[in-house]
Amino acid sequence: MANTFNLGNGNWAQKTEKLLAYNAENDNYKPLPFDFDRGSTATRVNRDGLIETVGVDEPRIDFLNNTKGHLLLEPSRTNLFSNSNLFTSWAKEATVTLTPNYGISPDGTQNSTRMQMSENDSIYVSTTSGLTASVYVKGVQGETIRLSNGSSVIHTLTGQWDRIEVYDSGSVSTLMTINTYLGATARDIELFGAQREAGSYATSYIPTSGSTATRSAETCNNAGNSNVFNDSEGVLYWECSSLYNDLTNRIISVSQGNQNNTVQLYFDASSNRIRGTVRAVDGTYKCVLNYTVSDTTDYIKAAIKYKANDFALWVNGVERATDTSGNAPTGLSEISFDSGSGSLDFYGKVKDIRVYNIALSDSELQALTT
């Protein structure tokens, strides 16, 4: 098999404005850089497991729960806290004691806040509905702490730093509270990095100091060239997970810089669905192959094979859908984390992307996606 394009799989190289993919044919490594943009800084979890800030336009290889790392691509979000790590600015009940700069936080510095409390205690800030609230908490393993934000979660502490989040989908939330109501048993915990953001899930931590702050959306596009991609046949493979099953189209595409001739593999707008599409003949032919998985926030191995009258979608080791009529695309010249025309950006965690310039056999596709 001729594997003409590779990204990731533990082999990461990046610098400002560039993320390096490569062609390793004949053991002759040719760089195939993506153009990367993000107008703000952002944070990631580094190899040591610590939260760190990376610069403007610098791709994030994140090692949260993943020793080989994954490319983290996120939409724009704003942390609505003006001082995200200043818990002494929260209102509190009289029996709560807050001690700033108490212990080592998830960013590796001594800036956690100790919260000592009794039964039915809380600290709180006013908020609005439709937000996801999150905070890092550390406490005695097995004890419980409650985070409320419209709805509530009771979290069982692990003895390590845990991030707790609650989405308020209602219209009545006025307070975000960290509390020991309803039998929560923790009495002595550490806190770090509070965040409130519009959206139904928490994204990476956005530190703030003095004003709210926005992390810009990330784009990663335009890698490869017409020599890398074979128009008449091939395979696009990825191992990715979504950030959330948020019912949006999040596309990775090989294209000619528009949507007229494309090979796409993506999380689509139906719940937990993987979709592969091929467009050809300037968009007049379209092959659509779908498969629904149990949870797209788990890593998924998927591949779409394209060749005239021979199209297939493989997901996690099994051929899930086929189409035996239709044309192959023409003019393929780039791979992008979007639809091919600059919209429907891919947001998620990317472990591995490969493009092959032949239509792999069933046994090869089974091995690749298992």
Place this chain on the structure above:
Amino acid sequence: MKYLFKKYEFESQDLAETRIAALPHTEDEEGNEHPSHSHTVVKLGYIFTEQPTFDEDGELLTEGVQSDMYSVDVLWNASEITETDEEGNQEIDYPYGWVSKEIEVEGNGVHTFAGRNF
């Protein structure tokens, strides 16, 4: 300068939404519109000049006071709004309706873009 950080105030949310909607978009096959630009637009809304206060049960204690202007921060991607004339000179050309709404503030005001100062 690849990115340009600007702050704006509009007379109404409707006007701000109109200006934001006029930025480049594409339409998908279902007829849904999606931004095709890479500017970061943050709707700050009618900013509280005095914050409301609540008790520990979430009951309102004092009403907040809000500005009567609708605030928006934008981090423009300069390459998408740069015009080049016949002599090769380049100039930033902001979309219609934004320049007259630009404001200056002390420091970062209530909002910034991570890692940037206004």
